[in-house]
Amino acid sequence: MAGTVNPDLRKERENASFHPEKVTNFLYGGPGVVKRKRELESLVLNDPDFQSEDLNFLSREQQYETQMKKSILMVTKGEKLKITDVQDRSFYTSAVSGSDSFSFGLHVAMFLPTLYGQATQEQKDKWLKMAEKYAILGTYAQTEMGHGTFLRGLETTATYDPTTQEFVINTPTITAYKWWPGGLGKTSNYCVLMAQLYIHGKSYGPHPFMVQIRSLQDHKPLPGVTVGDIGPKFGYGSVDNGFLAFNNVRIPRENMLMKYSKVEPDGTYVKPPSTKLAYGTMVQVRANIVVNSGRVLAKAVTIATRYSCVRRQSEMKPGHPEPQVLDYVTQQYKLFPYLAAAYAFWLTGQTMMSVYTTSSNQISKGDISALPELHALSAGLKALSSWVANVGMEECRMACGGHGYSHASGLPRLYANMTPGATYEGENTVMMLQTARYLMKSYNQSLQGEKLAGSVAYLSGVQPVPAAGRTRNMLDLGVLCDAYRHRAARLVHEAAVQLRNERQAGKDQPDAWNAASVDLVKAAMAHSQYFVVKNFAERLTDSTLDSSISDVLTRLCQLHALHGLVTNSGDFLEDGYLTGTDVRQARRHINALMAKLRPDAVALVDAFDFPDGILNSVLGRYDGNVYEHLLEWAKASPLNKTDVHQSYHKYLKPFLEDNRAKL
Numbered sequence: 001m002a003g004t005v006n007p008d009l010r011k012e013r014e015n016a017s018f019h020p021e022k023v024t025n026f027l028y029g030g031p032g033v034v035k036r037k038r039e040l041e042s043l044v045l046n047d048p049d050f051q052s053e054d055l056n057f058l059s060r061e062q063q064y065e066t067q068m069k070k071s072i073l074m075v076t077k078g079e080k081l082k083i084t085d086v087q088d089r090s091f092y093t094s095a096v097s098g099s100d101s102f103s104f105g106l107h108v109a110m111f112l113p114t115l116y117g118q119a120t121q122e123q124k125d126k127w128l129k130m131a132e133k134y135a136i137l138g139t140y141a142q143t144e145m146g147h148g149t150f151l152r153g154l155e156t157t158a159t160y161d162p163t164t165q166e167f168v169i170n171t172p173t174i175t176a177y178k179w180w181p182g183g184l185g186k187t188s189n190y191c192v193l194m195a196q197l198y199i200h201g202k203s204y205g206p207h208p209f210m211v212q213i214r215s216l217q218d219h220k221p222l223p224g225v226t227v228g229d230i231g232p233k234f235g236y237g238s239v240d241n242g243f244l245a246f247n248n249v250r251i252p253r254e255n256m257l258m259k260y261s262k263v264e265p266d267g268t269y270v271k272p273p274s275t276k277l278a279y280g281t282m283v284q285v286r287a288n289i290v291v292n293s294g295r296v297l298a299k300a301v302t303i304a305t306r307y308s309c310v311r312r313q314s315e316m317k318p319g320h321p322e323p324q325v326l327d328y329v330t331q332q333y334k335l336f337p338y339l340a341a342a343y344a345f346w347l348t349g350q351t352m353m354s355v356y357t358t359s360s361n362q363i364s365k366g367d368i369s370a371l372p373e374l375h376a377l378s379a380g381l382k383a384l385s386s387w388v389a390n391v392g393m394e395e396c397r398m399a400c401g402g403h404g405y406s407h408a409s410g411l412p413r414l415y416a417n418m419t420p421g422a423t424y425e426g427e428n429t430v431m432m433l434q435t436a437r438y439l440m441k442s443y444n445q446s447l448q449g450e451k452l453a454g455s456v457a458y459l460s461g462v463q464p465v466p467a468a469g470r471t472r473n474m475l476d477l478g479v480l481c482d483a484y485r486h487r488a489a490r491l492v493h494e495a496a497v498q499l500r501n502e503r504q505a506g507k508d509q510p511d512a513w514n515a516a517s518v519d520l521v522k523a524a525m526a527h528s529q530y531f532v533v534k535n536f537a538e539r540l541t542d543s544t545l546d547s548s549i550s551d552v553l554t555r556l557c558q559l560h561a562l563h564g565l566v567t568n569s570g571d572f573l574e575d576g577y578l579t580g581t582d583v584r585q586a587r588r589h590i591n592a593l594m595a596k597l598r599p600d601a602v603a604l605v606d607a608f609d610f611p612d613g614i615l616n617s618v619l620g621r622y623d624g625n626v627y628e629h630l631l632e633w634a635k636a637s638p639l640n641k642t643d644v645h646q647s648y649h650k651y652l653k654p655f656l657e658d659n660r661a662k663l
């Protein structure tokens with residue numbers, strides 16, 4: 001990060017009220033972690049072997065090949081350097097992949113976790129070492145052309161044949177083709193396959209099976225297996241999302257992952273403690289998506305904030321120099337709420353992961369009581385965080401004006417690769433409805449006098465609406481948390497009342513659910529937002545926080561809560577909990593907070609500590625030397641390899657000559 005720094009950015013850093021290093025330590029969990037993170041990043045960023053041409057200039061095939069080469073280097077070098085710790089691996093991996101996925105992303109994110117979570121000890125002994133050492137490569141093949149959301153509707157069949165003690169795998173229809181799994185098209189030779197289990201003609205629902213799909217000798221599809229790439233997508237150009245079909249492919253009985261459900265040799269089915277344990281890997285990835293949403297939003301605001309300090313445009317005062325665009329309050333209003341949201345979701349991601357770790361330890365010891373809460377929380381937070389990240393990234397891109405549209409900004413690629421987070425691993429509306437289902441259940445339990453715990457504990461006690469005319473300090477985080485809590489509890493109550501009314505009007509439960517579903521999603525959203533605001537406020541009570549950083553983080557937390565409140569002011573007003581005066585006060589506080597945050601904006605994004613090599617953005621460079629590097633970047637475009645493109649000779653020249661001849 002050395003070299004001449006753009007004077008505007010230098011001044012921003014000199015004028016900050018705190019040292020970003022302190023916030024970096026807070027965000028990553030201490031100076032030791034930050035030091036290790038930087039060591040691992042520089043191992044990658046200073047290694048010439050990892051340098052490659054900008055993926056934006058490459059065809060899909062070239063992107064696939066480039067990432068494959070890098071991914072293999074990453075694995076082999078990582079082994080040599082003994083990078084085994086989970087956190088170390090994640091720092092190292094993100095330094096290699098930047099805004100893209102690495103070629104074995106699904107192998108690491110879903111195939112291995114499914115083996116850890118769903119395989120018996122014998123099955124782990126058989127496959128785990130090979131998978132961990134990348135001697136086999138796998139993916140998670142669940143979604144089909146016809147069904148992604150509705151898992152019980154999957155059509156791929158695994159029919160048990162007791163005479164040979166095998167499962168026979170079939171793809172009975174076109175819509176049963178597996179469709180989408182990452183790394184399936186060209187890379188994987190194994191997959192965890194989710195298929196409907198049939199024994200003696202009876203269906204037992206979707207179960208996971210370990211299936212080899214390609215030869216370990218020549219990588220050709222095995223007999224009965226049809227596999228390929230699904231073609232170009234909105235993003236993830238380097239990833240071979242694939243299709244897969246089976247025609248009477250036989251696998252041994254032992255290939256069903258049998259930690260929870262079992263099929264005995266004679267075909268006896270042994271039920272799991274909960275059928276939803278087979279969905280465990282998805283819960284883990286949803287928790288990861290919360291972390292990732294905070295991280296990608298942090299990248300986008302880093303780019304847009306730094307660039308907004310370098311970019312000067314228009315005249316604010318006649319005859320004065322053009323201001324930095326970040327001095328326009330409207331620009332601050334575009335970026336600062338997402339800066340605050342990036343911090344909010346960064347911290348939510350940490351809490352989500354710690355809830356996940358505690359609950360999954362409990363579950364793996366046989367206590368599945370934490371499963372419903374874990375599912376509901378991860379589903380809601382996955383949906384909320386990926387939605388906010390989507391909107392925020394696009395806002396950041398537009399806030400960069402024309403240059404935001406160029407791949408040089410790094411923003412289109414970041415967006416294209418992150419936006420499916422709202423779809424994969426559970427489409428967001430569907431996920432919110434899962435959270436709503438848990439909220440309705442919990443609410444009904446509380447009506448019956450049960451004491452609720454965990455994220456829904458607040459539904460137990462009805463919070464009274466404060467007396468009319470009472471003035472409140474809308475900067476008080478306690479007041480803000482109470483307002484969010486009241487709104488969430490009211491919306492849960494109203495959705496429950498609507499459901500009841502629909503039932504009383506004669507609808508059956510599914511129709512009543514469908515009729516109330518807009519309100520149900522709203523309730524789940526309010527519940528998840530309350531969790532995020534409360535979590536942020538709680539993290540600030542850490543007594544070890546230095547006052548210079550607790551001041552600035554408190555401003556961010558206030559801004560996050562107030563911005564959500566003003567954007568959803570209808571809800572808070574309908575609630576009766578807040579008054580029009582409160583909302584007006586909130587709006588004024590937002591302006592004042594933005595003015596206070598303005599001098600700290602660059603330090604706050606610097607604190608995310610993304611090196612240039614990971615940010616991959618000309619606009620977001622640490623040194624702010626945007627313009628010279630924009631020109632350099634454009635010159636590297638393949639269209640600039642020659643002064644006159646070959647299409648001139650083939651098409652343009654005769655066309656122009658013809659036109660001129662006609663004059």
Ligand SMILES: CCCCCCCCCCCCCCCCCC(=O)SCCNC(=O)CCNC(=O)[C@H](O)C(C)(C)COP(=O)(O)OP(=O)(O)OC[C@H]1O[C@@H](n2cnc3c(N)ncnc32)[C@H](O)[C@@H]1OP(=O)(O)O
Nearest residue numbers: 089090109148149150151276279288289292375424425426
């Ligand atoms: C080194 C590091 C590298 C790593 C990098 C990390 C970076 C992070 C980013 C990660 C990127 C990774 C790439 C991921 C790529 C995408 C992969 C996929 O999409 S894969 C494909 C992903 N595909 C999807 O996500 C599909 C989405 N669809 C589904 O999950 C389900 O079909 C469903 C939930 C919608 C319905 O299921 P259905 O069976 O019809 O169930 P009902 O509705 O009838 O409810 C019945 C009861 O079950 C309950 N329950 C339900 N689920 C769970 C659960 N998990 N648990 C517990 N409970 C659960 C439910 O609450 C209810 O309870 P109750 O009220 O009765 O008490």
Ligand SMILES: Cc1cc2nc3c(=O)[nH]c(=O)nc-3n(C[C@H](O)[C@H](O)[C@H](O)COP(=O)(O)OP(=O)(O)OC[C@H]3O[C@@H](n4cnc5c(N)ncnc54)[C@H](O)[C@@H]3O)c2cc1C
Nearest residue numbers: 140142143147148149180181182420423424425426427429
């Ligand atoms: C980049 C990417 C990578 C992926 N990787 C993998 C992978 O590795 N492995 C894998 O198995 N899959 C993968 N998927 C598939 C992904 O998990 C599914 O696309 C996702 O679960 C959504 O399912 P769907 O496509 O069937 O959407 P649909 O369910 O068809 O959604 C269409 C619309 O219907 C609505 N809808 C559906 N059901 C309901 C309901 N019950 N109530 C209200 N509204 C509803 C949704 O809200 C949505 O608006 C990937 C997808 C993408 C885009």
